[in-house]
Amino acid sequence: MPTYLQNPHQAELAAALSAWLSAPCPSGFQLWALADLSILGATALRTIERLASPTFALLDGTRYAAYEEIGPRLIPIIGDSERITESLLAMANTLPALSFLELKTDDCEPRREQLATLACVETPDGLQLYCRFTDTRVLPGVLRVLDHSQRSRVAQTVRRWAWIGRDGHLEAQYLAEANMGSRETRTALSLSDDQFTALMQAAEPDILFGLLREISPEIIPARAPSTIHARLASLLQTARRYGIDDTPDQLQFVTIAWSTSEQFHELESLAGIWAATRSGELRFRDAVMRWTDEQWNEIETMNSDPATAHY
Numbered sequence: 001m002p003t004y005l006q007n008p009h010q011a012e013l014a015a016a017l018s019a020w021l022s023a024p025c026p027s028g029f030q031l032w033a034l035a036d037l038s039i040l041g042a043t044a045l046r047t048i049e050r051l052a053s054p055t056f057a058l059l060d061g062t063r064y065a066a067y068e069e070i071g072p073r074l075i076p077i078i079g080d081s082e083r084i085t086e087s088l089l090a091m092a093n094t095l096p097a098l099s100f101l102e103l104k105t106d107d108c109e110p111r112r113e114q115l116a117t118l119a120c121v122e123t124p125d126g127l128q129l130y131c132r133f134t135d136t137r138v139l140p141g142v143l144r145v146l147d148h149s150q151r152s153r154v155a156q157t158v159r160r161w162a163w164i165g166r167d168g169h170l171e172a173q174y175l176a177e178a179n180m181g182s183r184e185t186r187t188a189l190s191l192s193d194d195q196f197t198a199l200m201q202a203a204e205p206d207i208l209f210g211l212l213r214e215i216s217p218e219i220i221p222a223r224a225p226s227t228i229h230a231r232l233a234s235l236l237q238t239a240r241r242y243g244i245d246d247t248p249d250q251l252q253f254v255t256i257a258w259s260t261s262e263q264f265h266e267l268e269s270l271a272g273i274w275a276a277t278r279s280g281e282l283r284f285r286d287a288v289m290r291w292t293d294e295q296w297n298e299i300e301t302m303n304s305d306p307a308t309a310h311y
Contacts, residue, residue, distance in 0.1 A: 001217055004039075005137070005209055005229040006096045007168035009089060016170040017085060020162050021077060021100065029159055030105035031077040033088055034058070036134040039097035042069045047091065051084045052076050056109070062116050062187070064130055072119070072134035074103070074110050092164070094225075096136040099163035104156070111157040118142060118154065120188040123196050131189070131199075136163040141202035143173055145195040153186060155179035166226040201240075204250065205232035211251055212258075219258040231262070238265060242284070243277045249284040256288075261302035269295050 021031055037045055049055055058072040059065050077084055077100070092098035104111040121131040133142045143161070146154065155178040162172040191199070209232060212220055221228060232254065239245070239253045242265065256264055265274065273291075276282040282290075291299075 001213060001220065002094065002225045003213075004094065004096050005206060005225040005232075006094050006164075006166055007224055007226045009093050009164065010168040013164065013168060013170055014086070014089060017089070017100070017162065018082070020160075020170065020172060021081060021085065023160075025102055026159070028104055028106075029102050030108075030110070031081070032101050032103050032105075032110055033075040033077055033085070034099045034101055034134055035073045035075060035088070035092070036097040036132070036136075037073055038067070038070050038132070039095050039135060040091060044091060045069050045073065048073065048075055048088070051087050052078065056112065058112055058116055058134070059119060060112070062120055063128070064119060074112070076108070096164075096166075097134070099134065099136055099139060099161060101158055101162075102160040103158055114153050114157045114186075117186050117189050121196075122188045122190045124191075124193055128188070137166070137206055138199075138203065139163055140165075140171070141199055144202075145191070145198045147195075148178070150189065151175065151178040152180045166229055167224075168226075201236075204236050204247075205229050207247065208232055208236070208251060208254055211247075212254070215251075216255060216259075219255065221258065235262060239284075241278075242274045243280060244284045252285055252288060256299070259303070260299050264299045264302055267295075267298055267302075269298060 025031060035044070035048065045055070052075050055076070056074040057065070057068060058074055059067055064071065075084070075088070088098055101115075103115070118133045119131050121129045123129065131138070131142065133139050139161075140163075143151075155175040159176040160172065160174055162170055165171040206229070209220075209228065221231065223231070235254050235257050236250060239250055244250055244253050253265075264270075273282070273287045277284050277287055
């Protein structure tokens, strides 16, 4: 059972990363690895600093500076870059903890200010939250929700960004084209309600997976981690269409789906239930309590039907 919904590295990953790293850096920029030590573990820092030094704590000077050795760390990709990247990839295999950046650098010191703002989220109601964007399960969602001005601020110092996708292949974005030359600085990333909702929804499959690992690991399909993530995301999208959007109800919806069939919700006998949950008349957990024996029998029968089996 995997700890994270992250596939092992694919065979072609090292070559793809080498090609990405070999692109020429413009003057004033340098290649860096960004490691999430909260996932790799604090002891990983000692190994990392034998490979490349000095490293830099990304969150220095922010409200989260106290994370120190269990926070995100910038590692210079200089000298024997092949040995450094090979060791980092081995350390992070199956872990969503490693990305690579072409980052503005002054006298060998990375310009961290704009990058660090991605960790310091503020919601419209003034809530301050730590965003673990250095976790590569979270990073694509963060980059996706940034508006034009937010992306432009990041692009002031970050030209390119690459990370290991859930399927074990290299993914990358080119940010330099978003740099509009603005010198505006912020100490936090202010998210709208829609941006915050999108980030939370993107995190839901990983949250549900963690709960299922603890509560009902036997119902988790024996599939690749990225496939499990895709199936969870699809089920949660379906649940939201029925008005099921809080974690306990989502957990129950997925538990029923993976104990019987992922298509259980299509039963005609449940149509009235979905109308009630969609309108807010009933919570899903309360609706389930009202299911009749006949409805339960119909759902359980789907588990043995090859056309609807959840595997």
